[in-house]
Amino acid sequence: MNGVLNILIDIASTPAILVALIAVLGLGLQKKPVSDVVRGGIKTFVGFLVVTAGAGVIEGSLAPFGDMFQHAFNMQGVVPNNEAIVALALTKYGTYTALIMLAGMAFNILIARITRFKYIYLTGHATLYMACMIAVIMSVTNMSAVPLVLVGGLALGLANTIFPAIAQPFTKQITKNDSVALGHTGNFGYALSGFIGKYVGNKEKSTEDINFPKGLSFLRDSTVSITLTMGIVYTIVALFAGNSYITENLSNGTNYIIYALQQAGMFAAGVFVILAGVRLILAEIVPAFKGISEKLVPNSIPALDCPIVFPYAPNAVLIGFLTSFVGGIVSLFIMIATGTTVIIPGVVPHFFCGATAGVFGNATGGVRGAVVGSFIHGVIISFMPILLMPVMGDLGFQGSTFSDTDYGVTGIFLGKLADMGGQIAVVVGVLAVLALLIALTVFGKKTATKTKEAA
Numbered sequence: 001m002n003g004v005l006n007i008l009i010d011i012a013s014t015p016a017i018l019v020a021l022i023a024v025l026g027l028g029l030q031k032k033p034v035s036d037v038v039r040g041g042i043k044t045f046v047g048f049l050v051v052t053a054g055a056g057v058i059e060g061s062l063a064p065f066g067d068m069f070q071h072a073f074n075m076q077g078v079v080p081n082n083e084a085i086v087a088l089a090l091t092k093y094g095t096y097t098a099l100i101m102l103a104g105m106a107f108n109i110l111i112a113r114i115t116r117f118k119y120i121y122l123t124g125h126a127t128l129y130m131a132c133m134i135a136v137i138m139s140v141t142n143m144s145a146v147p148l149v150l151v152g153g154l155a156l157g158l159a160n161t162i163f164p165a166i167a168q169p170f171t172k173q174i175t176k177n178d179s180v181a182l183g184h185t186g187n188f189g190y191a192l193s194g195f196i197g198k199y200v201g202n203k204e205k206s207t208e209d210i211n212f213p214k215g216l217s218f219l220r221d222s223t224v225s226i227t228l229t230m231g232i233v234y235t236i237v238a239l240f241a242g243n244s245y246i247t248e249n250l251s252n253g254t255n256y257i258i259y260a261l262q263q264a265g266m267f268a269a270g271v272f273v274i275l276a277g278v279r280l281i282l283a284e285i286v287p288a289f290k291g292i293s294e295k296l297v298p299n300s301i302p303a304l305d306c307p308i309v310f311p312y313a314p315n316a317v318l319i320g321f322l323t324s325f326v327g328g329i330v331s332l333f334i335m336i337a338t339g340t341t342v343i344i345p346g347v348v349p350h351f352f353c354g355a356t357a358g359v360f361g362n363a364t365g366g367v368r369g370a371v372v373g374s375f376i377h378g379v380i381i382s383f384m385p386i387l388l389m390p391v392m393g394d395l396g397f398q399g400s401t402f403s404d405t406d407y408g409v410t411g412i413f414l415g416k417l418a419d420m421g422g423q424i425a426v427v428v429g430v431l432a433v434l435a436l437l438i439a440l441t442v443f444g445k446k447t448a449t450k451t452k453e454a455a
Helices: 003-013 015-029 034-073 082-114 122-140 145-175 187-200 214-220 222-241 243-247 255-294 306-312 312-336 347-397 406-455
Strands: 119-121 301-305
Touching: 015 034, 015 255, 034 187, 034 222, 034 243, 034 255, 034 306, 082 119, 082 122, 082 145, 082 406, 119 122, 119 145, 122 145, 122 347, 145 187, 145 222, 145 301, 145 347, 145 406, 187 347, 187 406, 214 222, 222 243, 222 255, 222 312, 243 255, 255 301, 255 306, 306 312, 306 347, 312 347, 347 406
Parallel strands: 119 301
Antiparallel strands: none
8 A cells, every 4th residue: 555655646746747647648538549649748748857857957056056155155044945844844744745745636626626716736846845844734733644634635735726826817918828827836926926017017118128239139049148147146156155165165176267157057058948848848738638627627727837937038037036036135134134033045946936926027017027026026935934934843943944935825824723723723724715715616606697697
């Protein structure tokens, strides 16, 4: 039994396999020829591996940047890193995490079936991380195993339904259709960035329409502009970190400026690879998903990882990352001045989440929306972990914590319920959210019926 469970968990937590199987299922339900089913499954599988490879290249280039930054400015504190905190948590809460993850995916499908919120969350690793955080918080309530898994799974299923729904009005503005949604743990922050951009910016002045002087027209190529911009950023931080630190600890003897430029180039290469992988995935998964939409969950929409929006506004990706990171630095100085726990800006969350926030802000507010939206996003993901840490029990103070906004919203909600009324409050709160979704569905159907009758 454990062996089968482990295999199911491995499949569910491996996005490439999970989404490839979804593509195969969707094409099979449409009774496509075997050759089409095989081709669609393989291309989706490879596409996700391409995206994963690109993300790995970016993370590999950002890791030494984070080390250089901390050394250059002598910063000590908590570094938000999802992988690090999950690795710590799984040693104690691994079984609960696995069971909540599987229950959460089942509840997500059920909720999509019975409500008007038709989002099927396909980002496996994000589901795993959210399941892990929920397992930790639910365990603090001392709830017994079966209700812990069921209530925790329902909470996960609700989160994986609600957060794509919150971001979808803005996602549609980016993609110009309703065939795909965003399934990532920063959706609350992305939606907030889109909302802010709507009121502070002008979407007619897009980041993608930035007019470079004729002699600088080559900067319209996103690979070139990203490489040059990141080259400047890496070089500045390297100068502050110093040659001796970098050559002795990071570059294996390579000159520190040369090393900084190499890492900037690797960063740009990672972005290029991600964009190629995203195009490959979307070309296969959206048509394949029609089968699931028609047979299992009518009108369902696949919710995919945040890089799916990167090709729509490459300039906003870079602007969003940089301004989100600036927001993290400003927040850090505020924390030092006020004597709170110090959150060191995590370069990886500020890139993936900040870049996505930039795309959302640009969709509603152009350049100004991208800058302001992602800056505020950077401030939020800096301060929200401080509020999340106390509800994490012993894991709340391990030198790392969850970084993205959806972890903060979900964790603080469940943690505050537990503080207010223990197990009963958590159960009632989670069921109340489900009841709200069902009520919104019923109300929406009645409104639609009245509109048709009036017409």
